[in-house]
Amino acid sequence: MNWGYPGYITLGILLALLVLGGSIAMWLHRERVLALFVSKDRVQELTASMPSWEYWTRTGLIMGAVTLGCLALASPRWGYVLEKSNANSLDVLIAVDTSRSMLADDLVPSRMKRTQLAIQELLKLGEGDRFGLIPFAGSAFLQCPLTVDQEALRQHVNLVNVDLIPEGGTNLGDAIDAAMEAFEDHEQDSHKVLLLFSDGEDHDENAVAKAEEAAQNGLRIFTIGAGTPNGELIPVNYCPACDSSNRPDRSRCRVCNAFLTPNKEFIRDENGNAVRSRLNESMLEELAETTGGFYLRLEGAQTMEVLYKNGLAPLPKSENTSTMVRRQRERYQWPLAGAVGLLLLEMLWPMGRRRRPAPAIAIILALLLPFSVEAATLNQAAKQYQQGEFALALQEYEELLRHDPGNPKLHYNAGAAAYQAGKHNEAAKHFRSALRTPDLKLQHRAFYNLGNTRFQLGAAMKNPEDQIPVWEEAADHFEAAAQLNPQDPGAQRNLKFVRHKIDEAKRKLEQLSDEVPLDGITRFKQDDEKEYTLRVWPPDREQIPERPYWRMFALDHYAHGVAKVSDSLRAQAKALSPAEYGGRPPAEPVLSGTWRFRFEPLFSEFLPMNGPFANAQVENSSWRYNPAAFQARLPDVPTHAVEYTLIDPTDNARLAAGPLDAPLQPDAQNDFTTPREDAYPFTTLQLNLSPTEISQLLGVLEKITGDEELPLAELNEKIITWLHAHHKYTRQTRIPEDEQNDPVVRWMLTEEAGHCEYFAYSYTLLARAAGHPARIVCGFAGGEWDDKTESWTNEKTDAHAWAEVFDGNQWIRVEATPPEENQGEGEEPEQNPNNGQQGDSQDPNNGEGDPNNPNNESGNQQGDQPTDEDRDEGDLPPELLETLRQAERLLDALKTDEKPLSAIEAEKGQPGPRIRRPKKDW
Structure with missing residues (x-):
């Protein structure tokens, strides 16, 4: 609501107070005043016939009439009406870029939202001018013709979004053509202005030529840059059904109407690189200067003030005949009618006690009905x-x-x-x-x-x-x-x-960090709350090895079952762009081309990579790279999927030594008497064991080597053979609660089964005991090819730990973990070729039948299939019967004192029989 003459409101209040004061004085001195005109008897009659409530009611009616009369003089106005007017105004067409790049959020909350707010500010400044709206992307059209109805134009502006025009791109030339066509239908002598909001990433080579043609026809172009020169990635949400790109705020696909999951991704080019949209100020400046306008960067509300004050306001305005102008409605009739009604009511009010006030009350209520109750509700x-x-x-x-x-x-x-x-x-x-x-x-x-x-x-x-x-x-x-x-x-x-709070929540997750306890990898693999995945798009599928290893980080420090990155090695991470292959010639052949990676969130701050690389591009610009250990790290655990690319990487079967590895000479021997510096690379030789545990470890090494000094290749083979002979692979090993003894050394002295951390940590300690620098590595191993996405996929069950040993010139990958029964290290059970079911049974013959009976092709059924309780055990081979009996005894032992399998075998005085399966040599 507006007031034409608000000063009358104050006058009305003063007059009402004056009437009230006069009425009070009249009431207090009513008898004396009446005595001046009538006799004393008549005074008593008149004062007795008018009760107090009636007097004050009449006074209130007069006060209300005076107040409403002054409100009518104040000329209240609300609502609008369109009228024809020969007004002088500017003709301004607003062209808005609706390409996908306007989703970038380098302007808060986005380029598109900030553009819409800027247009709203401009409409306030240009009241009385005619505005129109032209959305454009790969093409352009006139959405709202020139009009002075700003409310209608605001509604059109709010409807503008990146889905409005199906053709992609930013065709500035089409926007200029659409503006020229719109101005052809209006007066020739009107002053034509095109206000163009865009990031300037033009895909039309004729934009400047179109601007020159427009200048010859009297069109002046002002350009507003939406974005920043540094630019930002363009967020989208890809439909899982049709793979079309959608705005991140959409709940259904714009193409197939399928439901969308809230998953923020980014637009990519043909090579799979994330597209960063940058503000092209030179293009926008050239367009504006060609037509006599100027360019401004959108930086806030003051941008529109500068534009209107320095650009639009100085232009001469033309007379627009038969222009529909929106005027505010005069509403003085309502308070005026109320004032007249109250005066009539006061005049017709009967004197004396004998009249009933009900009709008057009805009239008052009737007069109140036309007024809105909105203010009361608010x-x-x-x-x-x-x-x-x-x-x-x-x-x-x-x-x-x-x-x-x-x-x-x-x-x-x-x-x-x-x-x-x-x-x-x-x-x-x-x-x-x-x-x-x-x-x-x-x-x-x-x-x-x-x-x-x-x-x-x-x-x-x-x-x-x-x-x-x-x-x-x-x-x-x-x-x-x-x-x-x-x-x-x-x-x-x-x-x-x-x-x-986000950091606290991240610490509660099962993650792969640079400090891995003995069961850290396995515990993560068994956490089924969420399937974390890694996807890799190679240049050629044939470049992926049969069993790839995606390396994340190397752990050089070990103590009491916990491996971690030492502080000295962590300090080698660099924030600058890494040198090619860590500044040294690669030890493996180069896998030429661009490798794209997508790493799911809430998993680790380390990025899985196949090996050293020539160059890398990561979405998070604050990532750090450690060339000493070839590992890339984000500032913290990402909450959104991370996409990155490697240029010409290598495999990690062998890694070239760096400058920090120089002290590790080929003939270095560890006598464990002279304390070494607690810094990398000497941490790769430290055992951090008690004297008793060192003696036990050397005893195991003596059994493996026969107390001979062996070449590294032969030593590796003997250590792995010994570990496989004494320990099976499992994911269910219970970590002993022993704070005094080292759990890995204790495990090596038994014949218990263990998971990948046990084998990797055991090999590392044995190699260090033999005088060879070694470290533990974590990442992904294995996986499978996904034909739908044409990518190599790893699930969280593929998380794995292995070792790397230094041979004097390079670091060599060592896989110490044996396969699970008929499986690969740390992999999910494969399908049995005999029955096609996935086996989870603890039976050593696990779906393969009797290995001593080649005619038995079906074997035992797996999984949750019911068993025959009346079977004749005499029909089973002796080896299988013995294994079943041991399994039953193991279950009974676990229910009582939780003895391991080795303890049960020790009661017999000899190792139990073993049925070995053929194992793939990784």
């Missing part, structure tokens, strides 16, 4: 909110939104009420709607409260995997609020708090 909602009745306040605000659905302030108030009522999903919906406001202060508050809402939604979740993405959104909202108002300490404080 006040009631605010009152309920202040009283803590948040659910009722939310209902009132939602009722108001039914009448005014696009009101950002109502959405904000409804969001605040829903938040206080604990309805956080509804609160988030309303706060998002409030972000559409051009008011940056309200937008800042909406971002701030949306961050609070998303945090509360995450806090209500139990699993860290679910909490972290929601809290990341909360952090983004707090960051946006802090950017809109840098003076707000609350946004900065909440942003810091949410980041701390």
Whole structure:
């Protein structure tokens, strides 16, 4: 509502107070005043016939009439009406880039949203001018013709999005052509202006030529750059059904209407590299200067003020005949009618006690009916909110939104009420709607409260995997609020708090970090809460080995069952671009081409790689690379999938030695008497065992080597053979709770089964005991080819630990883990060729039948198949019967004192019989 002459409002209040003061004086001195005109008897009759309530009612009617009369003089106005007017105005067409690059978020919240807000600000500045709207991408069209109806134009602006035009690209020339066609239908002497919002990444070579042609026809172009020169990646959400790209905020695919999962990805080029959209200011400047306009970079509300003040306002305006102009409606009739009605009511009010006031009350109620109850409802909602009745306040605000659905302030108030009522999903919906406001202060508050809402939604979740993405959104909202108002300490404080909670949640996850306990890899593989995967797109499928190893990090320090990266090795990580192949010639042939990787979130801050590389590109620009150990690391565990590329990498079967490895001479021997420096590379020779444990370890090594000094290749073969002969592979080994003795040395002295960490750690200790530097490596091993995505895929069950030993010139990969029964190291059971079922049975013959009876092709059934309780055990081979008896005894022992298998065999005085399967030599 606006007032034409607001000064009359003050006058009305003063006159009403004057009437009230006069009425009070008249009432207090009524008898004396009447005595001046009538006799004393008549005075008593007149004063007795008018009760006090009637007198004050008449006074109130007069005061109301005076007040309403002054309000009518103040000329209240609300609502709009279109009228023909011969107004002088500018003709401005606004062209908006709707290509995918406008989704980039180098402008908060995105280039497209910031452009829409800027247009809203411009419409406020250019009231009375005619504006039109032209969206363009690969093509352009006139969405809204020139009009002075700014409300209609605002609705069109809010509808602009990147899905509006199916043709991709940014065709600036088509936008200029569409503007020229739109101006052909209007007066020839009108002053034509094209305001072009774009990032300038033009795919049309004729844009400058089109601008020169437009300048000859009197069109002046002003360009606004949406973006930053550094640019940003373009977020999209790919449909799992049709693989089409969609806006990240869509819930259904724009092509096939399939449901979309909230998975933020980025647009890629033909080579699979992430596309970074940058602001092309030179192109936009050239277009503007060609037509006599100028270029501005979109940096806030002040950009539109500068544009209008220095660019549009100085231009001469033309007379537009028969122009429909939106005028505010004069509403003085309502208060004037009320004033007249109150005066008539006061004049017709009967004197004396004998009249009933019911008709007058009815007239008053009838006069009140035309007035809207919206103000009362809004006040009631605010009152309920202040009283803590948040659910009722939310209902009132939602009722108001039914009448005014696009009101950002109502959405904000409804969001605040829903938040206080604990309805956080509804609160988030309303706060998002409030972000559409051009008011940056309200937008800042909406971002701030949306961050609070998303945090509360995450806090209500139990699993860290679910909490972290929601809290990341909360952090983004707090960051946006802090950017809109840098003076707000609350946004900065909440942003810091949410980041701390995200770090806490990440620490609760089973991850692969640079400190791996003895069961760290296996515990992660057995965690079935979420399937983490690694996808690799090689230049050629044939370049992937039969069993690839994707190396993540090397652990040089070992102590009491825990391997980790030493501080000295960790300090070698560099933030600068890595030199080719770590600054030294590669030891393996180069796998030419570009290798693309996609690493799922919440798994590890280390990136799996096949080996040293010539160059690399990682989405996170703050990643660090350690050329000493060939490992890449992000600042923290990512909450979104990480995509990166390696150029011309090599395999990791052999790794060239670096400058830090120089002290490791080929003939170095470890006598364990002189303490070595606790720094890399000497950490690759340290045992960190007690004297007793060192003696036990040397005893095992003496059994393996026969107390002979063997070449490294022969030593490796004998150590692996000995480990495989005394230990089987399993994922179910129980880690002993023994704080005094080293668990790996204790395990080597038994014949218990173990997982990959036991074998890798045991080999490392034995190699170091023999005087050879060795370290533990973690990553992925194995996997399979996915024909659908044409990529090599690793699931979390492919996580693996192996070893690397130094031969004096290079580091050699050593696989010490034996295969699972008829399986590869750490791999899921394969399908049995005899029955096609996956085996999980603990029977050593596991679906292969009797190895001593080649005619038995079917073997035992696997999995959860029912068994025959009445079978004749005499029909089974003796070896299988003995194995079944040992399994039963093992189960009984585990129920009582949890004796390992070696203890049961020791009671017999000799090792139990073993049925060995052919094992693949990895």
